[in-house]
Amino acid sequence: MRATKSANGISVKAYAGTTGVLLAFNVTAAKRTGLLGFALERQDPKTKKWAWLTGMMPFPGQQHDAGQPIPTDLSPIQKFRWSDYRVYSETTYRYRVSGRYGKPTDPPDKLKLIQGPEIAVTTASLDEDGAHNILFNRAAGGSQAFSRNFPEAVALCEEKRKNGGINKLTIEDLDRVSPGCKAWLARGVLQQILDTIAQAKDATWALDIAIYEYEWHEIVEAVNAASQRGVQLRLIYHAKKAANPTDKTEENAKNALPLLAKGQARARLTSAIFHDKFIVLSKVAKTGNVVTRKPVSVLCGSTNFTHNGIFRQANVVHVVRTPKGETVNPLANKYEALFEMLWNGKNPAVTDPAATKKWINENNPMDRQSPIFAGFSPRTGKTDLARFIEIINAAKQDVLFATAFVLPQEIVDALMGQANDPILRLGVQDTNANGIAGFHRDRTAQFAATALLDHGMEGWLKEAMIPGGGNILIHTKVVVVDFTGTRPTVISGSHNLSGPASDSNDENYLVIQGNTDLADSYAVEVMRIYDHYRARWVEEQIAKGQFLGGGRLTPNDQWTDRYFKKDSLPYRDRLRFVGK
Numbered sequence: 015m016r017a018t019k020s021a022n023g024i025s026v027k028a029y030a031g032t033t034g035v036l037l038a039f040n041v042t043a044a045k046r047t048g049l050l051g052f053a054l055e056r057q058d059p060k061t062k063k064w065a066w067l068t069g070m071m072p073f074p075g076q077q078h079d080a081g082q083p084i085p086t087d088l089s090p091i092q093k094f095r096w097s098d099y100r101v102y103s104e105t106t107y108r109y110r111v112s113g114r115y116g117k118p119t120d121p122p123d124k125l126k127l128i129q130g131p132e133i134a135v136t137t138a139s140l141d142e143d144g145a146h147n148i149l150f151n152r153a154a155g156g157s158q159a160f161s162r163n164f165p166e167a168v169a170l171c172e173e174k175r176k177n178g179g180i181n182k183l184t185i186e187d188l189d190r191v192s193p194g195c196k197a198w199l200a201r202g203v204l205q206q207i208l209d210t211i212a213q214a215k216d217a218t219w220a221l222d223i224a225i226y227e228y229e230w231h232e233i234v235e236a237v238n239a240a241s242q243r244g245v246q247l248r249l250i251y252h253a254k255k256a257a258n259p260t261d262k263t264e265e266n267a268k269n270a271l272p273l274l275a276k277g278q279a280r281a282r283l284t285s286a287i288f289h290d291k292f293i294v295l296s297k298v299a300k301t302g303n304v305v306t307r308k309p310v311s312v313l314c315g316s317t318n319f320t321h322n323g324i325f326r327q328a329n330v331v332h333v334v335r336t337p338k339g340e341t342v343n344p345l346a347n348k349y350e351a352l353f354e355m356l357w358n359g360k361n362p363a364v365t366d367p368a369a370t371k372k373w374i375n376e377n378n379p380m381d382r383q384s385p386i387f388a389g390f391s392p393r394t395g396k397t398d399l400a401r402f403i404e405i406i407n408a409a410k411q412d413v414l415f416a417t418a419f420v421l422p423q424e425i426v427d428a429l430m431g432q433a434n435d436p437i438l439r440l441g442v443q444d445t446n447a448n449g450i451a452g453f454h455r456d457r458t459a460q461f462a463a464t465a466l467l468d469h470g471m472e473g474w475l476k477e478a479m480i481p482g483g484g485n486i487l488i489h490t491k492v493v494v495v496d497f498t499g500t501r502p503t504v505i506s507g508s509h510n511l512s513g514p515a516s517d518s519n520d521e522n523y524l525v526i527q528g529n530t531d532l533a534d535s536y537a538v539e540v541m542r543i544y545d546h547y548r549a550r551w552v553e554e555q556i557a558k559g560q561f562l563g564g565g566r567l568t569p570n571d572q573w574t575d576r577y578f579k580k581d582s583l584p585y586r587d588r589l590r591f592v593g594k
Contacts, residue, residue, distance in 0.1 A: 016530060017135050018593065024052075024130030026111045027592045029497075031538025032138045033150050033201075034099040035107055038591030045128070046578070049571045050114040051090025053127055056098065057108040064110065067098065073118035073567045087125055090114040092573045094588040099542050103139035103149075103202070108132060118569045138535045147333040148535040150542075151203040151317075153326055153487070160199070164192035185325050199325045203317055204232065206331050210293055210313045211236040220246035220298045220307050222353045224282075224290040224520075226508075227252065227318040228266045234319075238272050246298050246305055248357055249273055252288035253281035282356065286367055286392070286518035291318060291508050294350045309346035311335040314522055316490050316508055327489035328416065328543055330506065330536075332524065334386075348388040349522065351377065356520075367392050367518050385528055391509060391521035398509070398523075399516050403428045405495055405503050405525070411590050414494040414540045415441035417511060425511050429493070430457035438498075438583070438590055441540065442547050444488035450547050455583040461551045491523075494537040498590045502533035 015030040023045035029036040039052055054067040068083035069091060078084050101107060109132070116126035139147055152160075161168050167188040174180040189196040197205075211233070214221045221240055228234065228251045241247045251266040266281075273279035282288035292314040296307035317329040336343040355373050371392045380401045381387045389398055399422070406413055406428040415429055421443065431437050434456060443451045452461040493505040507523025509515045526532050556565040567573070576584040 015135050015138065015534060017133050019131035019133045021131040022113075022128055024111055024113055024128070025592060026109070026131050026133055028109065028133050028135045029534050029538055030107075030135035030137045031535040032103050032148055033101070033535075034097050034538045034542050035101055035109075035135055035137065036095065036097045036538050036541055036591070037109060037111070037133075038588075038593075039094045039096075039111060040588060040592045040594075041113065041574075045113055046574055047571060048115045049574060050116070050118060050569075051086075051092040051567065051573070052096070053085075053087040053090050053112040053114045054096065055110040055112075059105050059107060071565060071567050073569055076118065076567075087112070087114065087127060088122065089567065092567050094577050094584075095591050097538070097541060097545060099545075101137050103137050106134055106136045108134045118567070138531065145335050145337040146532055147206065147335070148330065148532065149202045149206050150330050150490075150539045151201045151324060151328065152199050153328045160195070163198065164188070164195040167192035167195050185321060196325070203329065203331050204230075204324050206333060207233055207293070207313065207317070207319070208236050210295055210311070210333065211240055213295055213310075214240050214245040214247075215243070217244035217246065217300075218298055220294075220296040220305070221248070222294040222296070222307075222350060222357075223247075223249040224288070224292050224353055224356070224522075225249070225251055225266075225319055226287065226289045226291055227262055227320045227323065228269050229262075229318075229320045230324060234269045241273060241276065241278060246296075246307070247273065247278045248353070249279040250282050250288070250290075250353070250356055251279065253283050280357065282520065284367055284518075284520065286514060286520070288520045289508050289510075289515070290520050290522050291315060292349055292522055294346055294353060296346075296350065307350060309343050309350045311343065312346040312349045314349070314507060314524070316506070318489075323489065327487055329489050330492065330539070332506065345386060345388050345524075348378070352390050352522070367520075370520065385526070387525040387527075389507075389509075389523050389525060391516055392518050393516065396513065396516045399425065399511070399513070401525070402493070402505055402511060405505065406493065409437050409495045411496045411499050412438040412440070414497055414537050414544070415443070416488055416490045416492050416540045416543045417441070417443045418489050418491060419510050419512065420445050421511055422513050429453070433458050436581075436586065438586055440544050442488060442544050450488065452544065452547055452551060454548065455587060459583070461548070488543060490539075490543070492536055492540055494533055494540060497533055497537040498593060500530070501528045502530060502537070503527045504529075504533050504536045506536060 018027045023042040025040045027038045041049060055064045056067050057064050066085035066087050069086050069089045070083060072078050072084060072089055111130040112127040113130060114127055170188060170191050171180065174183045185196050211221060249270060251270055253263050270279040292312055294309050295311045296309045299306045311333055313331055313333045315331040317323045317331050323329055334345045359369065371394055374390050374393045378390050380397050391398060403424055413429060429441065430453060431439055438455050439453050440455060441453050445451060454461055491507060491510055495503045504526040505523065509521040509523040515521050576582055577588045579585055
């Protein structure tokens with residue numbers, strides 16, 4: 015949802031997603047003079063009381079308790095874009111934006127504030143027609159807030175690390191000492207998966223599940239329970255042709271044993287990886303031994319059914335239900351057709367990527383016109399990568415992204431663009447081996463963020479990582495093009511935007527064109543991840559004494575200069591996000 019308001023020479027444009035509200039500001043030339051920053055108030059949705067939102071940066075010499083948030087009327091926002099990530103989905107929030115003037119040293123009772131617009135937006139969960147539900151977990155991106163909100167869980171992690179027992183610690187162990195931390199980390203992602211499974215109530219329902227990593231016990235238990243209540247169930251899980259199967263393969267096979275015994279599960283044997291993560295929920299009709307499925311919804315995204323996928327890595331689940339007033343779910347039908355091919359195909363269709371590739375080439379050509387296109391891999395000629403590059407290169411305003419693993423050079427080149435080109439490029443890439451790379455408006459302003467800090471930021475707490483294996487913390491594969499425009503495009507799914515993902519792996523993804531509601535959900539989350547790692551990098555630079563300003567606010571209006579220098583990156587940032 016988007017809204018724009020202006021008052022007294024100050025304007026604001028709000029973008030409300032699932033996980034946050036992004037506010038973009040602008041001022042007239044007259045109101046720029048003497049502007050010390052923006053003071054923000056938010057109305058509590060329940061009590062209807064207004065309160066100042068807070069920041070962390072003081073003016074030089076300003077008295078404050080180190081590490082404690084400062085109200086923005088005293089310590090204003092000296093940026094033309096700010097995001098509120100302490101929000102809940104499907105909730106209406108009201109904000110008031112004021113310009114702060116006068117002197118930085120003015121006492122609270124002498125503050126000079128010029129009230130600007132008041133604006134209201136509703137955070138997403140379901141889109142307008144109720145067909146799409148997009149949820150993001152918190153995962154590692156909230157590590158500072160996790161330390162602040164669940165100190166007992168952090169203490170337990172530290173204790174186990176010291177005595178070598180960290181690998182035996184579970185999320186349930188943490189939740190016992192810090193109730194609520196499990197739900198806080200999953201932020202609805204696990205519950206959405208369980209709810210989708212639970213909707214299949216009896217033999218009149220079917221569940222078709224295609225999953226790379228099938229491990230998390232609550233999901234396994236929910237699937238087994240569905241089988242026991244007579245649901246028409248089929249599960250395909252990742253396996254390998256290799257002589258020495260991976261631990262994941264063994265774990266998946268073990269967890270599928272109750273279904274294997276009933277003929278309701280099959281291993282996907284492939285020389286690559288079966289990287290799909292989706293569930294198709296269908297109503298069924300049975301004539302004799304013939305079962306006909308009518309898909310009702312599909313759950314897809316980047317989330318593996320594992321501890322890491324749900325609680326530790328940044329991930330998304332995207333549910334597409336049958337639109338209101340419709341009887342057919344075209345998108346779910348496409349996922350179901352792919353599943354039928356994989357389940358019913360004779361060898362080598364089940365074991366050979368080439369057979370799958372042939373079916374996808376014939377039945378799933380890249381569609382440039384569809385508002386929402388469900389794509390699958392493997393396919394010949396890397397036509398999916400070519401389409402992704404085409405979309406990114408067609409950007410007129412901005413490219414936002416949060417991606418994982420090492421990307422092919424042609425994708426990197428498209429995301430980064432040309433030095434000093436007019437497109438804003440804001441994103442992060444988790445490369446596993448090399449840490450988290452960030453792109454700050456342009457390829458000339460890259461930065462490298464560390465995974466954990468032991469000082470500074472969001473309360474000056476030592477950060478804690480919950481137990482889990484691997485180095486990947488950002489597991490989303492999301493690109494949003496022209497978010498600030500009227501026809502944004504979103505790419506999201508299991509596809510790692512890589513050569514193997516295109517040529518040999520089993521993958522699925524969505525390309526969504528022209529839907530601002532869905533783009534808002536994705537882009538605000540990308541900006542949450544970006545803002546988190548950008549702030550982390552800034553804090554590192556401040557600690558090293560290498561950041562201009564040293565972590566203090568500018569005591570006059572000179573902070574605005576770079577935002578009004580024509581054709582500079584900050585200038586473009588200011589104008590793009592307010593819709594100009």
